[in-house]
Amino acid sequence: MLFNTVDFAFFFPLVLLLYWTIFKRSLQLQNVFLVVVSYLFYSFWDWRFLSLIFLSSLVDYSIGLAMGKAEIPKTRKMLLIASLVFNLGLLFTFKYFNFFVTSFSETFAVFGTSFNMSSLDILLPVGISFYTFQTLSYTIDLYRKRIEPTKNVVSFFAFVSFFPQLVAGPIERASHLLPQFKKPRVFNREPTVDGLRLILGGLFKKMVIADNCALIANHIFENYQAESGSTLFFGAVFFAFQIYGDFSGYSDIAIGTSRLMGFDLMKNFNYPYLSQNLSDFWRRWHISLSTWFRDYVYIPLGGSRVSKTRLIVNVFIVFLVSGLWHGANWTFIFWGFIHGLFVIPVILFVKKDVTFPKGKKLPTFKELFNIFTTFLIVVIAWIFFRAETITDAFLYIKTIASPSLITMPNIPRSGILLLFLYMCFEWIQRHRGHILDITFIKSKLMRYAIYYVLVGIILLHAGDLQPFIYFQF
Numbered sequence: 001m002l003f004n005t006v007d008f009a010f011f012f013p014l015v016l017l018l019y020w021t022i023f024k025r026s027l028q029l030q031n032v033f034l035v036v037v038s039y040l041f042y043s044f045w046d047w048r049f050l051s052l053i054f055l056s057s058l059v060d061y062s063i064g065l066a067m068g069k070a071e072i073p074k075t076r077k078m079l080l081i082a083s084l085v086f087n088l089g090l091l092f093t094f095k096y097f098n099f100f101v102t103s104f105s106e107t108f109a110v111f112g113t114s115f116n117m118s119s120l121d122i123l124l125p126v127g128i129s130f131y132t133f134q135t136l137s138y139t140i141d142l143y144r145k146r147i148e149p150t151k152n153v154v155s156f157f158a159f160v161s162f163f164p165q166l167v168a169g170p171i172e173r174a175s176h177l178l179p180q181f182k183k184p185r186v187f188n189r190e191p192t193v194d195g196l197r198l199i200l201g202g203l204f205k206k207m208v209i210a211d212n213c214a215l216i217a218n219h220i221f222e223n224y225q226a227e228s229g230s231t232l233f234f235g236a237v238f239f240a241f242q243i244y245g246d247f248s249g250y251s252d253i254a255i256g257t258s259r260l261m262g263f264d265l266m267k268n269f270n271y272p273y274l275s276q277n278l279s280d281f282w283r284r285w286h287i288s289l290s291t292w293f294r295d296y297v298y299i300p301l302g303g304s305r306v307s308k309t310r311l312i313v314n315v316f317i318v319f320l321v322s323g324l325w326h327g328a329n330w331t332f333i334f335w336g337f338i339h340g341l342f343v344i345p346v347i348l349f350v351k352k353d354v355t356f357p358k359g360k361k362l363p364t365f366k367e368l369f370n371i372f373t374t375f376l377i378v379v380i381a382w383i384f385f386r387a388e389t390i391t392d393a394f395l396y397i398k399t400i401a402s403p404s405l406i407t408m409p410n411i412p413r414s415g416i417l418l419l420f421l422y423m424c425f426e427w428i429q430r431h432r433g434h435i436l437d438i439t440f441i442k443s444k445l446m447r448y449a450i451y452y453v454l455v456g457i458i459l460l461h462a463g464d465l466q467p468f469i470y471f472q473f
Contacts, residue, residue, distance in 0.1 A: 003253045004207055004465060007044070012257060019261055020187055027184050031158045034181075034261075038163035042126070045167075049125040052090065057160040059086050060135045061153055067142050068149035076143055083139035087132045094124055096328045127167030129325055133292055135160055138174035140296055147175050155181040162263075164254040168247070168468060170268040170288035177265070185262025194437070198256030200454055201436035202249040207458050209422060210245030211466040213238040216415055221386055224396050229405035232396055234416070236379045239386050241419055244273065246469045247286070252434060271430050273378075273423065276354040276370035278339060279346040281378060283353075289325070293318050304347065315347065316340045331384045331393060338381040358431050 002008060015037050023033040039050055060083055067079045138159075141147045150156050159178045165171075220227055220235030227235070251268035258265045268288050275281035282290045301314045316337070323336020356367070363371065380397065387393035429435050436454075441447050 002465070002468065003250065003257075004203060011041070016260060027182075028152075028154060030185070031152075031154045031181055034158045034163075035154060035161060038158070038161040038166060041163040042161070042166060045126045046123065049128075052094075052125055052128065053131060053161055054157075056087060056090065056131065056135055057157045059083070060139055060160075061150075061156045063139055064142055064149040064156070065151065067139070080139055080143040083136065087136050091128060091132050094122060094128055096324070130169050130171055131160055131166060133171050133289075134174075137171075137292065137296070138178070141173070141175055147178075150178060150182070152182065162258075164257040164261075164263075165265055168250050168254070169286075170251055170254065170266050171292055172265060172288070177263070180263050187262065191259045191262075191264075194433075195256040195259030197436040197438075197451075198252045198259065198434055200451060200458075201434055202252030202254075202256060203458050204454050205245040205249030205252065205435075206468075207249075207461045207465070208245075209418070210242050210249060211461060212415065212418065213242035213245065214466045216411060217242050217386070220411075221396075224392070224399065227399070227410065228407045229400045229402045230407050230409040231411060233379075233400050233405060234409045234411045236383050236386075236396075236400075237419070238411075238415065240273075240375075240379050240382050241422075243382065243385075243469055244269075246466075248272075250468055267433070271426050273375055274356070274371055274426060274430055275374050275378075276367060277346045277350060277374055278342040278377060279350065280354055281374060282339070282343065289322070293322055297321060308348065311347065312344055315344050319343065326385070330390055331387055334390055334393070335381050335384040338377075338384065342377050356430055363427070 019030065019033060023030045039053070042053065043050055063079050063083045067076055070076045070079060138147075138156075142149055155178065158181050159172075159174065162172075162177070217235055217239035220231060221239065224232055224235070248269035255265045255267070266288055268286060270284040270287065272281055272284035275284055298314055298318045301317060302310060303314065304311055306314065319336040319340030320333055321336070322339075323332040323334070326332045326335070354370070356363070383396050384390065384393040387396060425435065429437065432440075436451075438447055438450065441450075
């Protein structure tokens with residue numbers, strides 16, 4: 001069930017009505033209701049994979065209880081290893097097994113040796129990368145004694161399956177989200193209104209920005225061999241905004257719907273295309289994933305408190321694993337390699353974080369230059385993310401670097417104007433929580449006029465729905 005469909009437009013208001021009326025009488029009953037509707041929500045994709053969510057929840061809940069009782073460090077470590085093996089084993093089987101089998105076969109073939117191993121004919125469960133990392137945060141934090149094990153099985157199952165962020169995040173930590181299932185939720189007007197703004201802004205990002213960009217980007221990438229360098233360059237730019245509007249739009253809707261039910265999810269995007277270097281970009285893009293890798297991979301490896309050689313290795317490990325997390329294809333790994341390559345100089349030589357001073361109407365020339373060069377690197381990297389193979393990506397870039405780059409691109413001018421206006425609005429909003437945080441406009445009439453205009457624009461684009469990109473991960 002997609003957020004931008006008629007099905008969800010009927011499903012969510014009904015859930016909200018029952019949640020705040022019939023099931024409000026008991027916290028436990030309310031949580032049971034959330035588990036039921038979350039499983040129902042997920043079943044719209046494939047009900048057979050509900051068993052994986054159930055099994056993952058049951059295993060980590062049981063391991064958590066056992067870890068809470070274990071006194072011996074070795075026992076606690078074995079329980080953590082059991083959780084890692086189970087969860088990463090599921091992820092490997094469904095997402096990476098065929099990739100590694102194919103890669104090994106091709107590698108052995110290069111050396112004239114046959115490697116025969118059957119691949120698995122299985123579908124990739126929607127959202128498995130997200131809820132797997134979410135449950136792992138629970139067992140790892142338990143092992144580190146940063147949280148206490150939960151004894152309430154319903155609360156834990158609700159935490160794992162919470163439908164707004166189940167299939168595409170944000171990837172929540174147990175320390176942040178799980179306690180919210182243990183205390184009564186009270187309907188509050190202010191977060192509810194802001195949640196509605198987030199939903200509206202998210203739908204605009206998805207249905208107006210992302211879906212319009214998708215129509216252009218998909219056509220260009222599918223026919224890249226027949227297009228000029230200038231067209232291919234703008235095709236990559238449109239894809240950059242497609243994936244941004246698509247994924248950040250989903251996150252905004254997830255956070256907004258959660259607020260309507262009394263939950264607070266972490267912010268997942270913070271105007272990433274205004275970043276002034278690649279390190280800044282990763283503090284603003286898919287924040288729940290980048291901080292997950294920071295806390296559970298980068299810091300345990302030693303972080304930056306190691307030699308420069310080891311630091312470089314640590315950074316590359318994180319970004320290569322991050323690329324692999326996104327998909328079982330060498331294109332994603334190379335995408336991660338590019339980001340690691342450009343993040344390392346920032347970590348080594350830039351001593352302080354870059355921020356935009358408040359109150360400024362326009363960026364300085366230096367800030368504008370930094371934003372442009374960072375965005376250019378991100379766009380080039382997105383080509384590998386979007387291409388079917390690494391060969392296709394290099395051919396795509398080769399054409400961009402050809403003399404045809406200075407020809408007129410074959411793209412709709414209205415699309416460029418839309419993106420320019422959108423980025424101007426993001427610049428204005430850069431210090432606020434989200435793009436529709438417009439409470440600074442004193443006129444209530446003006447604010448509501450903006451909301452209704454956006455609703456009208458969204459409805460005009462309701463017929464050209466595109467799938468959410470990150471559902472495949």
